[in-house]
Amino acid sequence: MLPQQIDETPDDTLIVCCCTARDERCTLVPMLIMIVGLVFMVVGFAVPRGYDFDPNKPAREMEATENFYITLGYHLDICITVGMGFIALGGMIVSTLMLQEAFCNNEDDDESFSEYLNLANYSNYGTSVTNDHAPNIQNSR
Incomplete structure (x- = not known):
């Protein structure tokens, strides 16, 4: 887009997001995987x-x-390990979905983000750097 075209377009068309709207049912699948692992x-x-x-x-x-119970214990150990794997897999999928939603959130506009990054708002407590916006304090000795 040319700079002249950007000025002519409404603000809604400038917001480009790589993320699609996520259905709330997407979190149901990893939760079911975690429940199966728990079972x-x-x-x-x-x-x-x-x-x-x-x-x-x-x-x-x-x-x-004795051999039956040894085999049973082995299979139960495998069952526990598979359950832990399902719980970990479901947790990773849920955390990935949450991170995707956090990174693709477009509620903040450019002005509030620039205010957030404005270094004049940060405190310089304990440093020798002077802040131009702070009132001048004279040494009274």
Whole structure:
């Protein structure tokens, strides 16, 4: 655009945003992923892993029971790890969506942003730099 065309166009057309309007249902998917991960973790911790040793049973039967509980504990550990992964994945997606919304927020106009960056508004407490806007104070010795 030429500078003459910028002066002729309304202010609404100057705002260019790379972000599209986000539907609130977009946060539902990562929340469901986190809930699924939580369910996996609860199942992994809630299922009992121990067994009662019975000396009256034959050795082969007790060995089979022991092998079953070893395999069960292994699968429950995998279930807990997958649950943690789902919770982490859902959290990363939610945080990405929140960051996208924070960076694409166009509520601030150029004037308020320039006022925010105006260095004359900052305090120079404890420095030797003088502020031109501050009242002149004479040394009274």
